[in-house]
Amino acid sequence: xxxxDRKKIPQIRDMVKNHRRVLLVGCGTCVTVCLxxxxxxxxxxxxxxxxxxxxxxHDVVVDxxxxxxxxEDAFIDILAQRAPEYDAICSxxxxxxxQALAERFSNIAVYPGLNTQFMGILESQGVWTEKCSGCGNCxxxxxxxxxxxxxxxxxxxxxxxxxxxxxxxxxNANIDCGWQLIHDRAGKLGILDPFExxxxxxxxxxxxxxxxxxxxxxxxxxxxxxxxx
Ligand code: SF4
Ligand code: SF4
Numbered sequence: 001x002x003x004x005d006r007k008k009i010p011q012i013r014d015m016v017k018n019h020r021r022v023l024l025v026g027c028g029t030c031v032t033v034c035l036x037x038x039x040x041x042x043x044x045x046x047x048x049x050x051x052x053x054x055x056x057x058h059d060v061v062v063d064x065x066x067x068x069x070x071x072e073d074a075f076i077d078i079l080a081q082r083a084p085e086y087d088a089i090c091s092x093x094x095x096x097x098x099q100a101l102a103e104r105f106s107n108i109a110v111y112p113g114l115n116t117q118f119m120g121i122l123e124s125q126g127v128w129t130e131k132c133s134g135c136g137n138c139x140x141x142x143x144x145x146x147x148x149x150x151x152x153x154x155x156x157x158x159x160x161x162x163x164x165x166x167x168x169x170x171x172n173a174n175i176d177c178g179w180q181l182i183h184d185r186a187g188k189l190g191i192l193d194p195f196e197x198x199x200x201x202x203x204x205x206x207x208x209x210x211x212x213x214x215x216x217x218x219x220x221x222x223x224x225x226x227x228x229x
Contacts, residue, residue, distance in 0.1 A: 025093070070097025
């Protein structure tokens with residue numbers, strides 16, 4: 001899932017304080033699961049934000065709603081009637097959701113209420129960890145199911161580096177060395193042999209450095225309604 005956490009109340013207050021009517025919009029998918037931007041969090045933020053604005057004598061109406069997914073126009077449709085009543089939207093979706101709302105409502109200011117962090121998993125109650133950097137050319141099959149790009153602080157494909165100590169990363173002693181994890185798991189699976197060879201450089205052309213990426217599934221496109229350029 002996409003993991004995010006909420007911006008501090010004063011930061012959100014300062015973004016919206018010069019508006020008259022603000023709609024807080026939650027998202028019912030990833031950010032609900034990571035407890036950052038679902039219906040419950042919208043309610044909590046709404047109460048805290050109203051109070052923070054009032055304490056500074058800002059006369060701003062703050063209303064709340066949550067839609068199923070902010071990153072799909074079909075779900076944003078639900079806001080089509082209501083959104084024009086506001087001069088600002090504060091999204092509690094991920095960065096994709098914020099931008100989808102901004103594209104849809106070009107005359108309304110749209111602000112991010114969350115800081116989008118990473119793609120990851122729930123490690124334990126209240127703890128999420130990053131697992132994938134979305135490189136566009138997945139190598140998990142060659143690295144025992146553990147991502148060297150994300151889990152190694154130096155993104156090494158030929159690790160470990162010389163700084164791995166006691167299974168921990170030299171960059172941060174609180175995180176496991178990704179390469180220790182890869183070696184341990186590969187050893188258990190009996191697939192250590194390939195790690196004797198030098199892995200050639202990764203093809204980064206599929207990554208973010210080439211600009212925003214696009215996935216087009218021709219078989220799913222409707223004739224005459226092709227992808228937006
Ligand atoms: S190799 Fe790329 S796609 Fe696969 S988990 Fe790592 S970053 Fe994600
Ligand atoms: S200690 Fe391990 S995880 Fe940290 S940079 Fe070196 S190889 Fe990567």
